[in-house]
Amino acid sequence: MTVRTRFAPSPTGYLHVGGARTALFSYLFARRHGGQFVLRIEDTDLERSTAESVNAIMEGMTWLGLDYDEGPFFQTERFERYQTIIDELLDKGLAYRCDCPKERLERLRDKQMAAKVKPRYDGHCRGRQIDPEQPHVVRFKNPVDGAVIVEDLIRGRVPFANAELDDLIIRRSDGSPTYNLTVVVDDAEMEISHVIRGDDHLTNTPRQINILKALGHEPPKYAHVPMILGPDGKRLSKRHGAVSVVAYRDAGYLPEALLNYLIRLGWSHGDQEVFSLDEMISLFDIADVNTAASAFNVDKLDWLNQHYIQHADPLRIARLLSPHMGEIGIDPSEGPDLVAVVEAQAARAKTLTELARISAFCYQDFDDYEETAAKKHLRPVARPALERLRAELDMLALEDWEPETLHRVIERVSEALELNMGKVAQPLRVAIVGRAASPGIDITLQLVGKAATLRRIDRALAFIDARAANG
Ligand code: GLU
Numbered sequence: 204m205t206v207r208t209r210f211a212p213s214p215t216g217y218l219h220v221g222g223a224r225t226a227l228f229s230y231l232f233a234r235r236h237g238g239q240f241v242l243r244i245e246d247t248d249l250e251r252s253t254a255e256s257v258n259a260i261m262e263g264m265t266w267l268g269l270d271y272d273e274g275p276f277f278q279t280e281r282f283e284r285y286q287t288i289i290d291e292l293l294d295k296g297l298a299y300r301c302d303c304p305k306e307r308l309e310r311l312r313d314k315q316m317a318a319k320v321k322p323r324y325d326g327h328c329r330g331r332q333i334d335p336e337q338p339h340v341v342r343f344k345n346p347v348d349g350a351v352i353v354e355d356l357i358r359g360r361v362p363f364a365n366a367e368l369d370d371l372i373i374r375r376s377d378g379s380p381t382y383n384l385t386v387v388v389d390d391a392e393m394e395i396s397h398v399i400r401g402d403d404h405l406t407n408t409p410r411q412i413n414i415l416k417a418l419g420h421e422p423p424k425y426a427h428v429p430m431i432l433g434p435d436g437k438r439l440s441k442r443h444g445a446v447s448v449v450a451y452r453d454a455g456y457l458p459e460a461l462l463n464y465l466i467r468l469g470w471s472h473g474d475q476e477v478f479s480l481d482e483m484i485s486l487f488d489i490a491d492v493n494t495a496a497s498a499f500n501v502d503k504l505d506w507l508n509q510h511y512i513q514h515a516d517p518l519r520i521a522r523l524l525s526p527h528m529g530e531i532g533i534d535p536s537e538g539p540d541l542v543a544v545v546e547a548q549a550a551r552a553k554t555l556t557e558l559a560r561i562s563a564f565c566y567q568d569f570d571d572y573e574e575t576a577a578k579k580h581l582r583p584v585a586r587p588a589l590e591r592l593r594a595e596l597d598m599l600a601l602e603d604w605e606p607e608t609l610h611r612v613i614e615r616v617s618e619a620l621e622l623n624m625g626k627v628a629q630p631l632r633v634a635i636v637g638r639a640a641s642p643g644i645d646i647t648l649q650l651v652g653k654a655a656t657l658r659r660i661d662r663a664l665a666f667i668d669a670r671a672a673n674g
Contacts, residue, residue, distance in 0.1 A: 206238030207396045210264075210271070211386070213245045214256035217447040218263030220499070221401065221431050221439060224465040228428060229399045230269045231466070231487040241393055242274035247385055249279070263448035267458045268480070276393070278385050285380035288388050288418065289341055289373055297417045298373060300339040301328035323369035341374035343384075343414055351409035356397075356426035357492045363409035371410055387411045391420040399489060402427035426489045429496045431468055439499050455527055455555030457515065460508035469497040477510060505553040512552060517545040520555075527559035528566070538566035539650045547642035547650060561640075565650045568659065569637035572666070576639040581663055583671050585630035591616045592631055593660045596653070604653050606645035613644060634663030 208229040212222055233240040242264070246252035261275070278285075292298035303324075312322045324342065333339050346365045353361040373384040390398060390411075405427045412422045433443035445451060451461050463478050470493065472478070472486050512520060521541040528535050535541040544562050552558035563569065572581065595612045617627045628644045635656060641647045648656050 204396055205394075206233055206236035207241060207394055208233045208238065208399055209241040209243050209274075209390070209393065209395050210269075211243040211245050211389075211400070212260050213248060213251070214253060214260060215248065215251040216256055217259040217449060219439075219446040220448060220451075220461075220465065221446075222260075223263060223267060223269075223448045223461070224431065224468055225399060225401055225428055226264065226269050227267070227462060227465050228426075228470075228487070228489060228492070229397075230271075231483055232397060232399060232489050233272075234484045235487055238396070239272040240269075241276070241395065242271040243276045243278070243389060243393070244274075245278050245382070245385065247278045247379065247382065249379075252279075259447075259449060266452050267448065267462055273393075276389070278389065281385070281389070282380070284392075285385055285388055286374075286378075289380060289384065292343065292373070292417065293341060296344070298341050298343050299329055299331075299370075300333035300335065301342045301370075301372075302333050302337060302339040303327055321367065323367075324371075326370055329370070338376050340372045340376050342370040343373045343410075343417070345370050345410070345413055351412050353405070353408045353412070353425055355405070355408075356424055356489050357429075358402075358405075358427060358494055361405065361408075363406075365409075365413075368410055368413070373414070383407055383410050383414065387414045387418070387420075390423055391415060391418065395423050397424045397426065397489070399426045399428060402429050426492070428492060429469060429494060432496050432498045434498060434500070436498070443499065444501075455557065455559070456504070456508050457511045457523070457555075459515075460504065460511045463507050463511075464504045467503075468499070469493045469495075477507070509550075509553045512555070512558065513549045515549075517542050517549065520545045520549060520558075524555050524558055524562075527555045528562070530556075531559055531563060533559070533563055533566045535566065539652070544650060547646050551640070551642075564636045564641075568655065568662075571637065572633060573638035576633045576637075577666070580630045580633040580639065581667050581670070583667055585626075586664065586667050588616060588620055588622060588627045589630055589634060589660055589664055589667075591620065592627065593657060593664075596648075596660075597657055599653070601653060604649060606643070606649050609648045610645040630663070631660070635659050 210226040210229050212218065230240045244257055246257070264271070289298065293300070308324070311325055315322045328342070329344065345368050349365050351363045351365065353363065355361055371381070371383060373381055375381060408425055415422045431439040433439045439446060445454060448461065452458070459480065462480065462483070466478060466483050466487065467476065470487065470491055478486070524541060524545060525535055544565050548558060548562050552561060592612070595616060599608060599612065613624065613627055613631070617624045620627070629639060632641055632644055632647065633639055635647055635651055
């Protein structure tokens, strides 16, 4: 059997992390089995579907690298096909027209609720002849007895009694087909072998299986993925912060970090945490997905992102970092090579936005010293060291402005003043960076350059003096 999976989002918003995980699982499953992955846009809800949302979904997929082999197919372009199928079902007596007025359906519902039975359509129009020219809906004739067994690849066997399912509407009174009909027609005609989707669709599955059987199709295999929870144990939603995939990109996450994070939400392979895409493809099995919902944990995502920032090609990180620098008003072409900055700083940042923020000092003077760092290191005792450093650094020719020579200058000043290196390097670091953390001081000086280094030492000296004057 050729494995064919699909991702079938409704374009009513952006691609959120839950959808992305479902897409990832479908993608991996297809890749693992040498099959195809299809993108289908379920845009039949004309009021809620938008072109922007289609674009946002595709943008998210492209960013994550979840490339599809076929599609995007748009359900709105297949309306005629759905009508043909509905007409066929009508002709074969597998569906029927229903003109039950709203009031009747409401009364029925009230009665069922009062009797504490599950509200369902009672099949009133099953045997009736209804004029096709008069307003009506079309209902699928669901089997009245027996059961549908969903052999779910994640949850195992889930039986549904047909008595629990009613004759669902497959064509609305305005002529539009409904979700359960369009999904079934598409899954069958796109020859989907494995339907991997959120478990909010599990209760639709027995209905879909019944329609598929009525149409003479063998149902695909199903795998219902448990939902993602927020830290409060409720279904992950906007209330919990960013849920859109593209928002993670904009916040400085790498696509491989998010993918790695998403695969681990509900799936594991021993205690391995870091997976390359190739490893994901060779190791992932849908049957190993947990049945329990998993909680979104941003610390873990941060940890993975840091890992990938640190281990990725610095050239690529520099390219991705550049817009984040732009966002904080820095043009990286007006300063040290961004690749060198990335090489020096990559281990220190959880996100690209953080990397931009902590690298700003290489391109522009900072506004304020970090208070505790200044308090501790920019004191009058540091003055002689800073003064001496300034004098020696000033004498360095520009071509000597490189780590080894810079290191020797600091060493020389420490020896001359009989101070340990830290007592010299830390005040210098705070003077140059504004805080007590940066890459090696020699590399830091090299990145900042001579003019800015001298300027910032002057500023620190003035700061120390002002402080001394203020007692
Ligand atoms: N369009 C549906 C949704 O976005 C998914 C349908 C399916 O996967 O069967 O929830």
